[in-house]
Amino acid sequence: xxxxxxxxxxxxxxxxxxxxxxxxxxxxxxxxxxxxxxxxxxxxxxxxxxxxxxxxxxxxxxxxxxxxxxxxxxxxxxxxxxxxxxxxxxxxxxxxxxxxxxxxxxxxxxxxxxxxxxxxxxxxxxxxxxxxxxxxxxxxxxxxxxxxxxxxxxxxxxxxxxxxxxxxxxxxxxxxxxxxxxxxxxxxxxxxxxxxxxxxxxxxxxxxxxxxxxxxxxxxxxxxxxxxxxxxxxxxxxxxxxxxxxxxxxxxxxxxxxxxxxxxxxxxxxxxxxxxxxxxxxxxxxxxxxx
Amino acid sequence: xxxxxxxxxxxxxxxxxxxxxxxxxxxxxxxxxxxxxxxxxxxxxxxxxxxxxxxxxxxxxxxxxxxxxxxxxxxxxxxxxxxxxxxxxxxxxxxxxxxxxxxxxxxxxxxxxxxxxxxxxxxxxxxxxxxxxxxxxxxxxxxxxxxxxxxxxxxxxxxxxxxxxxxxxxxxxxxxxxxxxxxxxxxxxxxxxxxxxxxxxxxxxxxxxxxxxxxxxxxxxxxxxxxxxxxxxxxxxxxxxxxxxxxxxxxxxxxxxxxxxxxxxxxxxxxxxxxxxxxxxxxxxxxxxxxxxxxxxxxxxxxxxxxxxxxxxxxxxxxxxxxxxxxxxxxxxxxxxxxxxxxxxxxxxxxxxxxxxxxx
Numbered sequence: 001x002x003x004x005x006x007x008x009x010x011x012x013x014x015x016x017x018x019x020x021x022x023x024x025x026x027x028x029x030x031x032x033x034x035x036x037x038x039x040x041x042x043x044x045x046x047x048x049x050x051x052x053x054x055x056x057x058x059x060x061x062x063x064x065x066x067x068x069x070x071x072x073x074x075x076x077x078x079x080x081x082x083x084x085x086x087x088x089x090x091x092x093x094x095x096x097x098x099x100x101x102x103x104x105x106x107x108x109x110x111x112x113x114x115x116x117x118x119x120x121x122x123x124x125x126x127x128x129x130x131x132x133x134x135x136x137x138x139x140x141x142x143x144x145x146x147x148x149x150x151x152x153x154x155x156x157x158x159x160x161x162x163x164x165x166x167x168x169x170x171x172x173x174x175x176x177x178x179x180x181x182x183x184x185x186x187x188x189x190x191x192x193x194x195x196x197x198x199x200x201x202x203x204x205x206x207x208x209x210x211x212x213x214x215x216x217x218x219x220x221x222x223x224x225x226x227x228x229x230x231x232x233x234x235x236x237x238x239x240x241x242x243x244x245x246x247x248x249x250x251x252x253x254x255x256x257x258x259x260x261x262x263x264x265x266x267x268x269x270x271x272x273x274x275x276x277x278x279x280x281x282x283x284x285x286x287x288x289x290x291x
Numbered sequence: 292x293x294x295x296x297x298x299x300x301x302x303x304x305x306x307x308x309x310x311x312x313x314x315x316x317x318x319x320x321x322x323x324x325x326x327x328x329x330x331x332x333x334x335x336x337x338x339x340x341x342x343x344x345x346x347x348x349x350x351x352x353x354x355x356x357x358x359x360x361x362x363x364x365x366x367x368x369x370x371x372x373x374x375x376x377x378x379x380x381x382x383x384x385x386x387x388x389x390x391x392x393x394x395x396x397x398x399x400x401x402x403x404x405x406x407x408x409x410x411x412x413x414x415x416x417x418x419x420x421x422x423x424x425x426x427x428x429x430x431x432x433x434x435x436x437x438x439x440x441x442x443x444x445x446x447x448x449x450x451x452x453x454x455x456x457x458x459x460x461x462x463x464x465x466x467x468x469x470x471x472x473x474x475x476x477x478x479x480x481x482x483x484x485x486x487x488x489x490x491x492x493x494x495x496x497x498x499x500x501x502x503x504x505x506x507x508x509x510x511x512x513x514x515x516x517x518x519x520x521x522x523x524x525x526x527x528x529x530x531x532x533x534x535x536x537x538x539x540x541x542x543x544x545x546x547x548x549x550x551x552x553x554x555x556x557x558x559x560x561x562x563x564x565x566x567x568x569x570x571x572x573x574x575x576x577x578x579x580x581x582x583x584x585x586x587x588x589x590x591x592x593x594x595x596x597x598x599x600x601x602x603x604x605x606x607x608x609x610x611x612x613x614x615x616x617x618x619x620x621x622x623x624x625x626x627x628x629x630x631x632x633x634x635x636x637x638x639x640x641x642x643x644x645x646x647x648x649x650x651x
Contacts, residue, residue, distance in 0.1 A: 033634055035373065035376055035377045035634065036355075036377050036378065037354075037355055037356070037357045037377055037378060037379060038355060038356060038357060039355040039377070066642070067651070068642070068645060068646075068651055071651050072651075133518060134458065134518060135516060135517070135518050153503075156503055156504050238503070238504065239499065239502065239504065239505050239648035239649060240648070240649050240650060241649070242649045242651055247645070250641055250645060252352060253346070253348035253349060253351075253352050254348050254465070254637075254641040254644070255634075255637055255638050255641045256348075256351065256352065256355060256634070256637070257634070257638065
C-alpha cells in the first residue's frame with residue numbers, strides 16, 4: 001500500500017504539471033480563432049460533444065503550408081546545437097580546473113559558479129546590452145586598446161544571442177561535468193601515464209570517457225531550454241534572428257491566434273521529447289550501472 | 292520611484308488601519324508623473340497598484356485571456372475597438388465621472404471612430420507616430436539638405452544605407468509602419484484590403500536590412516545616449532529622449548518630426564475591463580485623471596497631448612506651445628487615423644512583418 005502511494009507521487013506530479021496542461025494546449029491547437037474571451041472556439045461552454053465535434057487539425061496543416069515555421073524550427077535547432085557546443089567548450093575546462101583545484105578551494109569555486117543565479121536572469125541578460133552595444137563597455141575597451149578603429153556591431157546579431165545563451169547556461173554545463181570529474185579516481189590517470197600515455201592521451205582516453213555522463217547531462221540541460229529560448233533572442237538578437245520562441249510570441253500576441261500558437265508549441269514539444277527521452281534513458285542506464 | 296515607494300509604504304500603514312481597498316492600473320511604460328500616483332492614494336485612501344507594459348499586443352492578450360485582475364487599462368484606439376467587440380470592457384458610469392465636462396470635444400469626436408459616443412473609454416493621451424532625429428548626426432551622414440521631416444528619410448534605401456552607420460530603430464509595430472509605407476506611396480494608409488497592404492512590403496523590405504532594431508521602447512534611451520541617429524517612434528517618447536539628452540548635457544540634439552506625407556494619429560484610451568475587481572475605485576481613478584490640473588501635470592511630465600480641454604490652461608509653455616505636441620491646424624489636418632484589421636488581414640500583416648524583419 002505504502003509502496004503504491006510512493007510510486008503514485010511522481011505520476012500525480014506528471015499528470016498535474018505536464019499531462020493536463022498539455023491536453024489543454026493540444027485542445028486549443030485543434031480549435032479556431034474567434035473574437036471573444038477566450039479568443040478561440042469551441043469551448044467547454046458549448047457543451048462537451050459540440051466542442052469535440054468542432055475540433056480539427058486545420059492549424060497543423062497550416063503550419064506545413066508556410067515555410068516560416070519549418071525555417072524557424074531548423075534555425076532554432078541550429079542555434080541551440082552550436083550554443084550547446086560552445087558552452088561545452090567553455091564549460092569543460094572550467095569544470096576540469098575546479099575538479100583539479102585544491103580540496104579547500106572547491107566550495108568557493110562552486111559558490112562562484114552559482115553566484116550569478118542570485119541576480120535575476122532578466123537583469124543579467126539586460127546587462128549584456130550595456131556591454132555589447134556600440135557605445136558599450138566591450139567596444140570602449142577594444143577602442144581604448146587600439147585593436148579596432150570603429151565600434152563593432154555585436155548587439156542585435158546572432159553572435160550576441162550565442163554569447164547570451166553560453167553565458168546564461170554555463171553553470172548548467174559546468175556543474176554536471178564537475179560532478180563527474182570530481183568522482184574520477186586520480187590513480188586511473190597515473191596508471192595510464194605509467195603505461196606510456198602522454199598527458200594529452202591520458203586526458204583523451206581516460207578523463208573524457210569517464211566524464212561522458214556529465215557531458216551528456218550538461219549538453220541536454222543547455223540544449224533543451226536553448227531550443228525554445230525567447231528572452232535572449234528578443235533582447236540581444238537582431239531582427240534577422242529567427243527562433244521558434246519568437247514565432248510563437250508573434251502568433252500569440254500579434255495575431256491573437258492562440259490555436260496556431262498552440263499548434264507551434266505542440267510541435268516544439270514533440271521535437272523536444274526526443275532529446276528528453278534520450279536523456280532519461282542515459283540517466284537510467286547510469287543509475288543501473290551504479291546500482 | 293523611490294519617493295513613490297516611500298509614499299506607498301507610508302500610505303500602506305494608513306490604509307492598513309482603515310480599509311484595504313485597492314485599484315490596479317495597467318498603463319504604458321514611462322507614461323505618467325509618478326507623483327500623481329501618490330497624490331491619488333493620499334486623496335482617496337485607495338491603494339494604487341501600478342503596472343506597465345510596452346505593447347498593445349501584450350495588453351490585448353491579457354484582456355482576451357480574461358481575469359487580468361486590472362481595474363484600469365490603456366489600449367490604443369484600434370485595439371480598444373476590437374476589445375470592445377470581444378466584450379472585454381464595461382460601459383462607463385458617467386454619473387461617477389464628475390470631471391467629464393473637462394474633456395475636449397475635438398478629440399472625443401475623433402475617438403468616436405473606435406468607441407462611438409465614448410461609452411467605454413476616456414482619452415488619456417494622444418499623439419502621432421513620426422521621426423525622432425539626431426539632427427547633427429543625420430546631417431553629417433546625408434549632408435545639410437537631408438530630408439529630415441519627410442518619410443523620404445527612412446523609406447528611401449539610398450538614405451537608409453548612409454544612416455545605417457549611425458543607427459536606425461523602427462517601432463516593432465506593423466499596424467503603424469505599414470500605414471506609413473502606404474502614405475509614402477500615396478496610397479490610403481487606412482487600406483484594409485490585402486492587395487493594397489501588400490504594396491507596402493517592397494518599400495519596407497528594401498530598407499529593413501539597414502534597420503538596427505525593431506523595438507517599441509528601447510529607442511528612447513538609444514536616441515538620448517546617441518547610440519542611434521533616427522528612430523521611427525511615438526511623438527512623446529522622442530521628446531522624452533530629447534529632454535533626457537538635454538539633461539545629461541551629452542551634446543545630443545534630438546528633434547521630433549511628424550512626416551510631411553502624413554502621420555498616424557493615435558489615441559490611448561483608459562477603459563475598465565468587464566471583469567475588473569473594483570470598478571468603483573476604477574471610476575475614481577478615471578475621474579482623478581480627468582481633473583484638469585492632474586491631467587496637465589501628466590502631460591507636462593510625459594510630453595504628450597491629452598484630450599482634456601480644461602487642462603490646457605495648466606500646461607507649461609514648452610508643452611502647449613510645442614507644435615510637435617499640440618500640432619497647429621495644418622499639421623492636425625495632415626494626421627490620419629487607421630481602423631483595426633480583421634483576423635485574416637491581421638495574419639497577412641503579421642506574416643508580412645515577420646518576412647520584412649527576418650527575410651523569411
